[in-house]
Amino acid sequence: VYPGCACDVPSYLYSYSFEQKYNWSKEYAPQKEILEYIKSIAKKHDLYKHIKFNQYAKLMKYDETSAKWSIHCKPFVKENRDDIKEQQQTVYTANIVIQCGGGLTSENVKYPYGEKLKKFKGMKMHSGKWDTSYSWKDKNIAVVGSGTSAIQIVPVLQKLAKQLYVFQRSPTYVFPKMDYNISKKVHTFYYYIPFFMYLRRLWIFLLMEAIVYPMLQKKSTGIQKRAIAVFKQHRDAQIPETNEFLRDAVTPNGYTPGCKRMGISNEWFVALNQSNTQLIVNREDSKNGIVDFYDKGIILKDGTKCEVDAIAFATGYEVTKITGGNDIIGRDNTSLCQVWESSYGPYAYKGVLTNKFPNFFFVLGPGSGVGSNSFLLSIEIGVGYVIKCIYDMMINDWKSVEIKKEVEEEYNKKLDARMQQMIWTQSERSWYKLKSGRVHALFGWGMFTWMWFLRKPNWNEFNIIK
Numbered sequence: 001v002y003p004g005c006a007c008d009v010p011s012y013l014y015s016y017s018f019e020q021k022y023n024w025s026k027e028y029a030p031q032k033e034i035l036e037y038i039k040s041i042a043k044k045h046d047l048y049k050h051i052k053f054n055q056y057a058k059l060m061k062y063d064e065t066s067a068k069w070s071i072h073c074k075p076f077v078k079e080n081r082d083d084i085k086e087q088q089q090t091v092y093t094a095n096i097v098i099q100c101g102g103g104l105t106s107e108n109v110k111y112p113y114g115e116k117l118k119k120f121k122g123m124k125m126h127s128g129k130w131d132t133s134y135s136w137k138d139k140n141i142a143v144v145g146s147g148t149s150a151i152q153i154v155p156v157l158q159k160l161a162k163q164l165y166v167f168q169r170s171p172t173y174v175f176p177k178m179d180y181n182i183s184k185k186v187h188t189f190y191y192y193i194p195f196f197m198y199l200r201r202l203w204i205f206l207l208m209e210a211i212v213y214p215m216l217q218k219k220s221t222g223i224q225k226r227a228i229a230v231f232k233q234h235r236d237a238q239i240p241e242t243n244e245f246l247r248d249a250v251t252p253n254g255y256t257p258g259c260k261r262m263g264i265s266n267e268w269f270v271a272l273n274q275s276n277t278q279l280i281v282n283r284e285d286s287k288n289g290i291v292d293f294y295d296k297g298i299i300l301k302d303g304t305k306c307e308v309d310a311i312a313f314a315t316g317y318e319v320t321k322i323t324g325g326n327d328i329i330g331r332d333n334t335s336l337c338q339v340w341e342s343s344y345g346p347y348a349y350k351g352v353l354t355n356k357f358p359n360f361f362f363v364l365g366p367g368s369g370v371g372s373n374s375f376l377l378s379i380e381i382g383v384g385y386v387i388k389c390i391y392d393m394m395i396n397d398w399k400s401v402e403i404k405k406e407v408e409e410e411y412n413k414k415l416d417a418r419m420q421q422m423i424w425t426q427s428e429r430s431w432y433k434l435k436s437g438r439v440h441a442l443f444g445w446g447m448f449t450w451m452w453f454l455r456k457p458n459w460n461e462f463n464i465i466k
Contacts, residue, residue, distance in 0.1 A: 002130040002312075004152035005031035008264050009374045011182075012197065013204045016041065016380060022190035022197055028179045028264075055090070060097055061329040062358060067400040067465065069097045069359065095359060096393075098386055099328075102364040104128070108317040112144070113293065120293040123310035127153060128317060136160045140307060142298055144282070144290070145314030147172055148263045153314055155267035158277050165298070165306050166272065167282040167290060170429065171250045173227070173257040176234050177264040205373065205447070213372035213446040216258045218423050227257040238269035246272060249279055258371070259427035316431050330357035331402070345434045349408040349461075350453055351443065352385060358400040358465075359393075361386045367415055369432075369442040370450050371424070378443075378450060385454035392457065399465045407461040418444035 007014045011024035014034070019041050025033055042048060052073070059072040071092040101107075109128040111117060117124065125131050127149040141161045143154055146168035158164050190197040214220040215227060232251075239247050250269065252260075272279050280300070282289040292299040297307040328336040334356045340346045348354045351368025352361055362368070363382050370378045393401060419425055419439045424432050432441045443450055 001031050001132065002127045002149065002153050002314075003136075003156035005149075006152060007031075007034060008148065009208075009376075010204045012201045013208075013374045014376055015201075016376065017201075019044075020194070020197060020201065022194065023187040024182055026179055026181055028177065052092075058089075059327045059329070062331060062360070064331055067095070067358065069094045071097065096361070096390060097359065098361045098363060099365070100363040104317050109313075110316050110318050111313055112315055113290070116293050118293075119295060120297065120311065121295045122297070122308060125310070125312060127312065127314045134310070136310065138162050139309040140297075141165070142167065142306060142308045142311045143314060144311060145316070146170065147314060147316065148261050149316075150314035151263040151265045151268045153312060154277075155265070155271040157312065158271040158274055161276060163308075164271075164274075164277045165308065166277060166279045167298075168249065168279060169282050170260070171252045172260065172263050173231050173252055174234065174250075174263040174265055174268050175227075175230060177266050179266070205377070208373050209446050209448065212258075216371055216422055216424070218421055218426075224256045224258075224423075231257065235269055239273050243273060246279060249281055255427040256423055259423050260430040260432075328357070328360070330360065332356060344436060345438055345440045347408070347412045347440065349403045349411050350385070352382060352454070353403040353408070355403055355405040355408050358402040358463075361389065366440050367412070367443055370445075370447050371442050373447040377447060381451055381454050385457065389457050392459070397466070401459075401465075402463045404461055404463055415444050 006026075006028050008028065010027055011029040012020070014029065015021055015037065021037055029037075042051075054075050055073040056075070057071050057073050059070075061070050061072075062068075063070065071094060073090045073092065106129045109126040111124075111126060123131075123134055125134070127145075136157055137160045139161060140163045141157055142165040143150055143157065144167045146166065150166070151172065151174060154164070154166055211223070215223045235247060235250060239250070241247075250272065271277060280288055286301075288301050288304075290298055291301050294305065297305055298311070299305055330336065336354070336357060339354075339356070346366035348362055348365045348367060351365040352363075354360070354362075354365075363379055363386065364375070368378060368382060369375065389401065392398070416438065419442075422439070422442075422444055424430065424439045424442060425437065427433070432439050434440055
């Protein structure tokens with residue numbers, strides 16, 4: 001878990017509706033507290049006995065005769081997820097599979113520069129596969145990336161580093177972080193009168209839908225202009241006028257707030273402006289940037305060598321690999337990865353179902369990310385839909401359910417058409433988009449529409465085998 005990791009959604013909304021936590025320490029809780037919250041829920045509901053830890057599901061295959069899935073698993077070494085033990089695999093059988101891997105997983109971390117990077121002999125790590133045992137104190141450090149993970153990592157490493165190089169491809173819109181400690185008096189108040197805690201959660205939800213969702217639409221130019229003004233005010237308050245290079249370098253050009261994921265921080269600009277920090281613009285068209293590596297560091301376009309002890313990559317994930325490296329084989333021996341690679345990228349019906357894969361459900365599948373609100377809420381609504389499907393299957397004694405091909409295709413045409421009205425299509429690059437320009441990761445409406453779409457399954461849209 002990388003240093004500085006915290007949620008960028010207020011804590012009282014970044015939680016489950018059925019298990020709300022009254023005593024969050026901060027408005028934006030740190031990673032450790034969120035993890036403890038999730039563990040406490042698992043313990044309370046006695047879920048640990050149902051979980052098979054340290055299992056890597058390498059193959060999932062559907063058998064049409066029995067209408068069941070076989071899940072082929074291998075154990076892996078906890079300290080190194082890449083080092084999968086070559087032991088005898090365990091095969092589990094299931095009537096229903098729910099794929100909850102998502103796209104932002106350690107299996108999908110993205111390291112740029114390919115073979116060139118192997119020349120560097122120092123420490124290398126990714127924000128998604130962080131080595132907590134490594135000491136960064138008094139080291140020369142390079143951070144590659146300037147997105148929302150880097151915005152949290154850099155301020156922490158800057159305080160530890162002897163010299164810090166930050167390589168930025170594209171600047172991010174960074175806004176003030178309205179963070180503060182939540183007092184014990186507030187905790188006590190919410191404990192005895194939880195209605196007001198629920199009211200606070202509702203208020204945050206409605207505020208995000210009222211401000212963020214309109215801002216993500218191309219027609220909302222007024223809100224976008226206001227957001228840009230807030231960004232510039234925040235930047236200018238933390239970077240002095242004398243540092244014109246830095247002000248220009250951190251200012252996004254050619255796209256509006258929300259095209260790429262926005263950040264919140266009160267320390268990002270401050271860290272970049274310190275004497276031990278150097279920001280290097282790292283685009284193909286920039287005067288400088290990374291061209292190669294050598295055993296002790298990084299080589300820039302002008303021939304300068306940046307000698308570093310360690311490189312931290314905050315370069316995102318291969319989000320098209322939603323299957324997490326699993327080979328998923330459905331009806332007619334159809335491989336899900338091959339279907340997506342041979343078509344126009346990952347897609348699903350309402351982000352949950354896909355044709356030729358009966359009894360197979362996604363949580364946070366393609367096109368399910370509601371950009372205006374908490375992903376945890378998106379997950380909870382998606383899980384609710386899956387549970388309704390399973391419940392109907394059980395009470396009706398259905399053998400299998402599968403979304404119809406024409407229904408899935410019509411839905412995705414509608415979703416793609418809606419995306420043309422959203423600002424995500426404006427940016428040249430983002431993890432939301434494929435190389436073709438299609439936005440595959442996000443949902444094209446707000447949370448209220450997501451709730452409506454997933455309120456219940458319409459069984460006329462399914463092929464059902466009894």
